[in-house]
Amino acid sequence: MATINLQKGQKIDLTKGNPGLTKIMVGLGWDEVSKTKSGGFLSGLLGTKPAEIDCDASALMLDANDKLTSKERLVYFGNLHSADQSVRHSGDNLTGGGEGDDEQIHVELAKVPSGVHKIVFVVNIYDCVKRRQDFGHIANAFIRVVNSGNGQELCRFNLTEDYSGKTSLIVAEVYRHADEWKFAAIGEATRDASLGEIVRRYQ
Template sequence: MAAINLQKGQKIDLTKGNPGLSKIQVGLGWDEVTKPKSGGLLGGLFGGTPAAIDCDASAIMLDANDKLTSKDRLVYFGNLQSADKSVKHSGDNLTGAGEGDDEQINVDLSQVPSGVQKIVFVVNIYDCLKRKQDFGHIANAFIRVVNPSNGQELCRFNLTENYAGKTSLVVAEVYRHTNEWKFAAIGEGTNDASLSELIRRYK
């Protein structure tokens, strides 16, 4: 079965249409827009190419009121798994180079605590203010959900919008609906300059 390509704002069932699905792998990827080569006008004036863009993917586990109730429920490069071990991060990718997923977050849906209603997936640019970087420097960003038991890609959301000037992205969310899990494509750019700023909206 071919993966479902989603548009911004679309939602799909994950578990209802995939009986037995209890674990998902959420892959996030992006490419850096080609930088000017050193030695040209910019290189001559400012001494070489700009710093590589370090995008960081994180998962925020929220309660029924969309609140982050514990720091252990924020999974990112500095905390690679939730305290209950239901959400695990693959680790930090510093450049976004290469094909495929740049960072992956694995979710054991059967182990997510009952008090967690939603898992929000976000991406922010590390040290963006100091490096003067934003998502206008990023292309081909996507999020996809894979069934790790057979490698089948269940859905994909390509972020085709222009996010120039934005420094963080609320990419998508996985959430409970009755006794099932659903996926929603969000694609909202924000001006939060760090992950700590971004999570303030969930406190």
């Protein structure tokens, strides 16, 4: 079965078309635009090196009203798993270097509490204001969903828009629909300067 490539706003069934799917891995990746492009010609001459861009992926477990009801349902580098162990973060990647996923979030769909109706995946740039960084410095961002049972990539959403000036991305969501789980590609950029500001949208 080939990977389904999604466009912004598209949705697909995850469990309905994949009987027995209970565990997924959500991989998020990005590349830093070349230093010469982002730092400018003078940065090389003057010997100054721009700070590494540290993007952080997080998962917010929301109720039926799209609210984050407890801090234990926010999974990020400072809280690597939800209290019920249904959502787990692989850990922080400080530079976005290397091929493939930069950060991974694992979800055991069968363990997700009934009160959680949606899991929203977001990426923000750590310390973006002080470092004067935004998503104009990032390229090739993507999110993909993999069947953890057999390693098959189910779908992928490449974020191809120009997000210059924006510092956070609401990338995608996995949500309940009747007795099934679906995936929606969102790709909404914001000027939220920290994960805390993103969280306030859901309180």
